[in-house]
Amino acid sequence: MIDIKFLRENPDVVRASQKGRGEDAAIVDLVLKSDEARRLALNEFEVLRAEQNSLSKLVAAASNQERNGLLENSKTLASKVKEADIKRGELEELTKSQAMQLSNILDPAAPIGKEEDFVVIEHVGTPRTFDFEAKDHIELGKLLGAIDTERGTKVAGSRSYYLTGAGAMLEFALVNYAIASALKVGFTPVIPPVLVNPAAMEGTGFLGQAAENVYHLEKDDVYLVGTSEVPLAAFHMDEVLPVEKLPIRYAGYSSCFRREAGTYGKDTRGIIRVHQFDKVEMFSFCHPDQAKEEHKRLLQWEKDFLNAMEIPYRVIDVASGELGSSANRKFDIEAWMPTQNAYREVTSTSNCTDFQARRLNIRYKDAEGTKTVATLNGTLVAIPRMIVAILENHQNADGSVNIPKALQSFLGKDRFELV
RNA sequence: GGAGGGCUCGCAUAGUGGCCGAGUGCACCGGUCUUGAAAACCGGCAAACGAAAGUUUCGUGGGUUCAAAUCCCACGCCCUCCGCCA
DSSP: OOOHHHHHHOHHHHHHHHHHHTOOSTHHHHHHHHHHHHHHHHHHHHHHHHHHHHHHHHHHHSOHHHHHHHHHHHHHHHHHHHHHHHHHHHHHHHHHHHHHTSOOOOOTTSOOSSGGGOEEEEEESOOOOOSSOOOOHHHHHHHTTOEEHHHHHHHHOTTOOEEOTHHHHHHHHHHHHHHHHHHHTTOEEEOOOSEEOHHHHHHTTOSSGGGGGSEEEGGGTEEEOSSTHHHHHHTTTTOEEEGGGOSEEEEEEEEEEOOOTTOTTSSOSTTSSOSEEEEEEEEEEEOGGGHHHHHHHHHHHHHHHHHHTTOOEEEEEOOGGGSOTTOSEEEEEEEEEGGGTEEEEEEEEEEOTTHHHHHHTOEEEETTEEEEOEEEEEEEEEHHHHHHHHHHHTBOTTSOEEOOHHHHHHHTSSEEOOO
16 A cells, blocks of 8 residues: 555656556545545544543533533534544545555656566576477476376366476475575575465455455465465564664565466466465565665575576566556566577566555654555575476486586485486 | 453553543663662653644454443454363
8 A cells, every 4th residue: 555645745646657557547536535535524523522522521520410411412422423433434444445456656767568568687698509409397397207297187186286206306405595595695584374364465465456366265264375475574564663673584485376367378388387386485674765775685686596596587677567566666587498488487576665564564663753664575486487497498418407506415416317 | 162261551460431541560761879880769661643732542343321441242362171183
């Protein structure tokens, strides 16, 4: 949720931001109108309530004869107060529900446009030229005994898979390497709950447009998270953080669950797009003035990871129309996938400024008062896609796969052999 | 699944309808004293909104009442015991 005071003072900025995203700018005027009415109703209520409170004190102090007269007034006043209170409540709800529809205000530097209007910031590494026909990760996964999608679908349906043998070991190595690097730069490792309550889901903004991609367990009214961003962000829900502790950084390792509704026919083969996968996610609570720098740092740590995996990639500045509603800017890293002859998203980092924290009521306190923190998130490693990138980029003619140096000590070898 | 107890300002607790936004102890902050510290003593000390007056907040939501931390209902969470499972 954006700052309603900011909206009052800069409606044009918010309108422009909504337009830039391809979203409805008319909401701005609805909010302005209902907020105005809300403030009037609030004032009306407060004045009546003040009167009631002071009258109430008189009643308490009055003698028995005086009391009856006072009670007459009190009763009529009480019904007025109740009426004013209901009106205030309705207008507050209306204003909030309208304001919640507004997305975060775009960073002016974010490229405007639709999905394809991203800006490439840089290319790192050169896609390899093969002197044999490169196999895709599905074939390699079979040869190495690393990925079993057939049994995955038998047991759990489409977009399901088993990681076995080398595949399972590769996950452990990737996670260990990721956590070790995160520790080096000051992250606190976290294993969060993946089953969360509505408040956590709502607060992180996943029950809006993204709701259809979330698994909901109706009987218990809990949700399976699509990313550990949810429990990490909600970790400090309703808390005031000491300013000197900022930035507070967590590296969460968890399973992630996604319904992938509306992606029929997209990436149906292999493990690029699946219902369940494990991920190490970086999350930072920081001072709003520091958010841009922190965003760059998260991106750098993502690049460091890709560099260590020795995989060619490019960094893109995601276009406004493709940003999540919480993000004011987003950088994706896309790894080169040889058999697709394309760069495909493997990590993503978003600056949510104070948008998410306002919903979750997470603040910091300094000499001037209590203000909303900024939150940022970034993928350190999403396992299946990283496995795809490693297998495909580091394969040999016989189907064996060379292990990046950074992972060798975790695996005790330098190559995955055929089984 | 069954029975009971609890949820109050950082912590512990007092508070059974008006004098309670709320007492006490500890912690914390400032001061006096001290060579310095401790102790003692004095003062301060919950939060949000608001320009202010003021309003709101005693787990959450609803209700009763002129008036609710206090009475009623529902829900959430914590604890104890029993059962069940490990």
